[in-house]
Amino acid sequence: CWFDSGSMPFAQWHYPFENKDRIDKKISFPADYICEGIDQTRGWFYTLLAVSTLLNLGNPYKNVVSNGIVLDAKGQKMSKSKGNLVWPKDIIDQYGADVARFYFYTANPIAEPKKFDLKDIQTLYRKFFDTLNNSQTFFSIYIDEKFQPIKNFQSANLLDNWVISRLETLKSHVIKNLDNYDIVGAARLFENFVDDLSNWYIRRSRRRFQRPVKREEKEEASQTLYYVLLELSKLLAPFCPFISEKIYQTLNSQEEESVHLVAYPKLDNNLINQKLEEQMKKTREIVNLALAERAKAGIKVRQPLKKIEVKEERPGEELVDLIREEINVKEVVFNKDLENQLKLDTEITPELAEEGIIRDIIRHSNKIRKKLNLKPEDKIVVLYNSSSKAVNEILEKNKDFIAKETLSEVVSIGGEADKSFDHEEEIKSDGDNTRIAIKKIN
Structure with missing residues (x-):
């Protein structure tokens, strides 16, 4: 059995009785690669090498790819008797062959x-x-x-x-x-x-x-x-x-x-810009550090802040804009003399707090759009009603901006939603409850 498997490269061509050139002139020999389980190190891998060596033909393969043995999560061999066997078909049926x-x-x-x-x-x-x-x-x-x-x-x-x-x-x-x-x-x-x-x-x-x-x-x-x-x-x-x-x-x-x-x-290779990739990598490192500072201060990303100082040379304006928008600050200052890597201004002024409320409302509204499977071209009417009079006043003042960001035809503030609305839910924002009602109009 093992001699037969080791003779495979030659037996398939009826060598040496036929097709001698295919082997002797290296047309179909050696194989570019061989792939099998690690247990075949002393099996097929060995017999191929042994037979080829006996025939003075040298190595029968150029590369070896070997698969490891599949064990259970605890490192135990899988078997029916142990009850730890996982059937490939079950994995494929649930997650797909690609995932497996x-x-x-x-x-x-x-x-x-x-x-x-x-x-x-x-x-x-x-x-x-x-x-x-x-x-x-x-x-x-x-x-x-x-x-x-x-x-x-x-x-x-x-x-x-x-x-x-x-x-x-x-x-x-x-x-x-x-x-x-x-x-x-x-x-x-x-x-x-x-x-x-x-x-x-x-x-x-x-x-x-x-x-x-x-x-x-x-x-x-x-x-x-x-x-x-x-x-x-x-x-x-x-x-x-x-x-x-x-x-x-x-x-x-x-x-x-x-x-x-x-x-x-x-x-x-003409499309590779290594410098740009390095700059973007540095940009993302700055963003991650700044977001960690926000988290440490207990300030959500949707709450705008005034300024961040960064101990780096100033990059191009497009990268500066990326940093500013990702961190959600009004200004990014690059200061090589800064003591630490960055310094985040965490003071929240009334103006910044107001903007944070608006951003939060927009975020929740767009989540509802997604929940209702609305497409970008679908226009809506949206009604907001907060338990806070101050929040309602902020929403009224900024309703044109809210309409643009939520793809709404009409934004109304205050009052109750009638039965024509498709969806209504209550959210909590900075301690206040706000009801959001949405209906599709096209």
């Missing part, structure tokens, strides 16, 4: 035993697959009906250029790892990129999709996100064939019928 595949790519270094824990599958599903799916859904919701992708489109927007550079850097590292047969290293890169795409690029680009100041803003963002999702679907296809196909089909690409018929992406 990707889990084994990323769980731990190749060839090491894998302690299978269902909680890890659930976390992967939520953090990676849900996030990726939501990114594609966001594009589908906010894209214009007449959108047409433009080949080699170039955006002037800094955030667009950053995410394109991140994508090309991802390509570079994934391709390099695959060439080195490092499947785990390649797969893990996708997790960070999808997080960057969703929780930084898309989140920071929402206004350009939802409320663009100029038409060019939305066009730049749309072309960029289309390109990133399309290239990502191709790059991810060998790892996660089903969700990659879903994204590809949703984008209506005219390249090929299926993502699996498209050539694997090629690297374009």
Whole structure:
């Protein structure tokens, strides 16, 4: 049995009685790689090498990829008798084949035993697959009906250029790892990129999709996100064939019928901007430090603050704007002589408190829009009624701004909602109760 398995590379060609050139001239030998469980080190891997050596043909394979043994969450061998067996079909039925595949790519270094824990599958599903799916859904919701992708489109927007550079850097590292047969290293890169795409690029680009100041803003963002999702679907296809196909089909690409018929992406070094990536990394570090200071002071992010001082050289204005908006401060000052890394002004003036109330109301209103599955083009009437007279006065004074930010045709303050309203709920904001009622009017 083992001699037969070791003879496989030669027996399949009836060597040496036929097809001698295929082996002797290295046409079909040695194999580029071999893949099996770690237990085959003394099995198939060994017999292949032994038979090939006896025939004076040298190494029968160029690379070895070895899978570790799957154990239960406690590190015990799985078996029916122990009652710790997990059936692959159950995992696939509940979470999908892509999730199961990707889990084994990323769980731990190749060839090491894998302690299978269902909680890890659930976390992967939520953090990676849900996030990726939501990114594609966001594009589908906010894209214009007449959108047409433009080949080699170039955006002037800094955030667009950053995410394109991140994508090309991802390509570079994934391709390099695959060439080195490092499947785990390649797969893990996708997790960070999808997080960057969703929780930084898309989140920071929402206004350009939802409320663009100029038409060019939305066009730049749309072309960029289309390109990133399309290239990502191709790059991810060998790892996660089903969700990659879903994204590809949703984008209506005219390249090929299926993502699996498209050539694997090629690297374009001209699109990589290492300096910009480093600047954005530093920007996000500043933001994270500042948000930690907010949390320490017990001040929510939606509450605007006056100023933050940062011990860094001043970057470009677009990056300064990103910091200011993310931290929700009116001014960002860069001071190299600062004693600590940053200094956050936590004083909340009456004007800042008022703005915080408005932001909170807008946030809750848009959450209700989402709960009602309203589309951006759906207009609404919204009624606010607070237990605080002062809050009602603030809302009345700012109702035009609230209408713009909540995509409302009419904003009314005070009074009771009649039965024509689709939804009503009460929220608590800074100790006061405010009722929000919404109805769709188109």
